[in-house]
Amino acid sequence: MAIVVPLSGDKNAAGPVSLDRLMGLVKDDLKAVNELIVKRMDSRVALIPTLASHLVAAGGKRLRPILTLASARLCNYRGDRHISLAACVEFIHTATLLHDDVVDESNLRRGNATANAVWGNQASVLVGDFLFARAFQLMTADGSLEVLRILSNASAVIAEGEVMQLVTTGDTETTEDAYLEVIAAKTAALFSAACRVGAAVAERPRVEADALESYGRNLGIAFQLVDDALDYSARQATLGKTVGDDFREGKITLPVLLSFRRGDEEERRFWRRVMEDGEQDEKDLATAQQLMRKHGALDGTIERARHYGAMARDALGIFPDSEVKQALIEAIDFSIGRAH
Amino acid sequence: MAIVVPLSGDKNAAGPVSLDRLMGLVKDDLKAVNELIVKRMDSRVALIPTLASHLVAAGGKRLRPILTLASARLCNYRGDRHISLAACVEFIHTATLLHDDVVDESNLRRGNATANAVWGNQASVLVGDFLFARAFQLMTADGSLEVLRILSNASAVIAEGEVMQLVTTGDTETTEDAYLEVIAAKTAALFSAACRVGAAVAERPRVEADALESYGRNLGIAFQLVDDALDYSARQATLGKTVGDDFREGKITLPVLLSFRRGDEEERRFWRRVMEDGEQDEKDLATAQQLMRKHGALDGTIERARHYGAMARDALGIFPDSEVKQALIEAIDFSIGRAH
Numbered sequence: 001m002a003i004v005v006p007l008s009g010d011k012n013a014a015g016p017v018s019l020d021r022l023m024g025l026v027k028d029d030l031k032a033v034n035e036l037i038v039k040r041m042d043s044r045v046a047l048i049p050t051l052a053s054h055l056v057a058a059g060g061k062r063l064r065p066i067l068t069l070a071s072a073r074l075c076n077y078r079g080d081r082h083i084s085l086a087a088c089v090e091f092i093h094t095a096t097l098l099h100d101d102v103v104d105e106s107n108l109r110r111g112n113a114t115a116n117a118v119w120g121n122q123a124s125v126l127v128g129d130f131l132f133a134r135a136f137q138l139m140t141a142d143g144s145l146e147v148l149r150i151l152s153n154a155s156a157v158i159a160e161g162e163v164m165q166l167v168t169t170g171d172t173e174t175t176e177d178a179y180l181e182v183i184a185a186k187t188a189a190l191f192s193a194a195c196r197v198g199a200a201v202a203e204r205p206r207v208e209a210d211a212l213e214s215y216g217r218n219l220g221i222a223f224q225l226v227d228d229a230l231d232y233s234a235r236q237a238t239l240g241k242t243v244g245d246d247f248r249e250g251k252i253t254l255p256v257l258l259s260f261r262r263g264d265e266e267e268r269r270f271w272r273r274v275m276e277d278g279e280q281d282e283k284d285l286a287t288a289q290q291l292m293r294k295h296g297a298l299d300g301t302i303e304r305a306r307h308y309g310a311m312a313r314d315a316l317g318i319f320p321d322s323e324v325k326q327a328l329i330e331a332i333d334f335s336i337g338r339a340h
Numbered sequence: 341m342a343i344v345v346p347l348s349g350d351k352n353a354a355g356p357v358s359l360d361r362l363m364g365l366v367k368d369d370l371k372a373v374n375e376l377i378v379k380r381m382d383s384r385v386a387l388i389p390t391l392a393s394h395l396v397a398a399g400g401k402r403l404r405p406i407l408t409l410a411s412a413r414l415c416n417y418r419g420d421r422h423i424s425l426a427a428c429v430e431f432i433h434t435a436t437l438l439h440d441d442v443v444d445e446s447n448l449r450r451g452n453a454t455a456n457a458v459w460g461n462q463a464s465v466l467v468g469d470f471l472f473a474r475a476f477q478l479m480t481a482d483g484s485l486e487v488l489r490i491l492s493n494a495s496a497v498i499a500e501g502e503v504m505q506l507v508t509t510g511d512t513e514t515t516e517d518a519y520l521e522v523i524a525a526k527t528a529a530l531f532s533a534a535c536r537v538g539a540a541v542a543e544r545p546r547v548e549a550d551a552l553e554s555y556g557r558n559l560g561i562a563f564q565l566v567d568d569a570l571d572y573s574a575r576q577a578t579l580g581k582t583v584g585d586d587f588r589e590g591k592i593t594l595p596v597l598l599s600f601r602r603g604d605e606e607e608r609r610f611w612r613r614v615m616e617d618g619e620q621d622e623k624d625l626a627t628a629q630q631l632m633r634k635h636g637a638l639d640g641t642i643e644r645a646r647h648y649g650a651m652a653r654d655a656l657g658i659f660p661d662s663e664v665k666q667a668l669i670e671a672i673d674f675s676i677g678r679a680h
Contacts (some may be wrong), residue, residue, distance in 0.1 A: 133495035
């Protein structure tokens, strides 16, 4: 059903496109974070650790807590508060994933059955609430009002972004600006908060905290743009994910938005039927992919991602060269390079 | 279908059974709380205030924020921090109601359509998340780590209680102790936290904070016990609520639990069929109510509520007599008196 949509090679890419260096630098800290996560998601109510560990063990890359750890290191932080705060970041992320899967009615995440598919929507909503509360307990124990401010603000913005996305679902008139606002809120807010927390524990000057926040924000936008392109790309299948989830859910992402705006009236009727009216048959995903290829919508999306990646890179310019700075820059290349 | 289950009169009741005195004492503060709630549930995403105000405007009694206001007054607090913290308490309560209605698949609350019935489960989950985050933003702005500790702990315990309730749904073997643990977590934790926050802003000695927490906890348990009895009582209909919601959802509450344990083997088969197997026909609610009457299960539930009410009353013993203390005691009588 799905056809291959080739993405043209990244002619500007240079150097290694992996998270290996970043992962290597924070390896010991990340081990401590993982141990704390397992310890703090425990509860006398057995279903809570069972369900939470399903998602936590399914193991994403832990990109967000890694950003907290690496940012703290970039700021020469020497204590251990970044461990529990990185765990907070991951708890907030996990809580939003649990609620997202309920909202999207998803059955698969990273090739595994979602928690809601196994234990039902009810348990997913409530365990998400528990993890969110747990994050605030951990932050309170840490005792920094600055960190509480950063992560409570991010949490409110994420929820706003998710509601915005819900409201724009199926609306082919969505502008690129509105789409950017959604992904800045639902994805980039936690990336930027994760980075800023690293500067906050190190008690660095505001200019450094702002720089790390800017890095995280632009990295998050680039990351989500690539995710949205991958959802229509054959590359996706090789990452163990299904192709076309966004399409079936009527999510208006940039590849759709560009195809709609670059297309003719007949094509727009197609997009309105499949997205607004939700009338899809088995050939429609392939048609959508053909239209994206015709209009260079995936390449255009990756091109936009490179723009934000460049902003993320320049945001780090005020920091002296170091291995961790280089690793954070490689994380940008990795996020964009996933498309290839 | 539903028949009248009379509850015998409360022979111990004395004095006014209303919240009038308590409401009168905190009237101006509550007005400020309501204004702050409306202001702080605003968002550039229009659906958020629309949905949130549906629930907030539907207007419960605002019992939980009133407890914060009255507790602060009992502790002779003279500032205005209790206003925003009472709003936090109501935001947390509203967030849990939104998620509860999704989990319970409820269509009616206080005689009005629930938010999930009007805007869907997805919006209810996400707006609940937003209100929860908003509460933590407000607490962070207040700046008391003690308050953050009280309310983040309560939030985690509430979520645990909701998951516990989910796990015991339909299980007729649930013990009274397990049931008490559920309602202590899902209901009483926020009552006790709401009261303790009042003592915390007044910076009173720990013994007074403990006393107010104990008052709130026992009042909360009594309140929930009466709610659970009302769900099977004709009195419920006069309060604008439907009868038998818990029954249809297979919730094991004390009236069921007592009827099951006091019944014979044939009756237990009935309870297992309707609760565990979820096989209910239109006559079953009436049968359940007859069995409750036969075994005095509703009176027994109210009797238990009186026990916790007495504990709540005695918890306030260390405070000198005052009008607000008297009003808090009347709130106990009101909570229990709702059954009549």
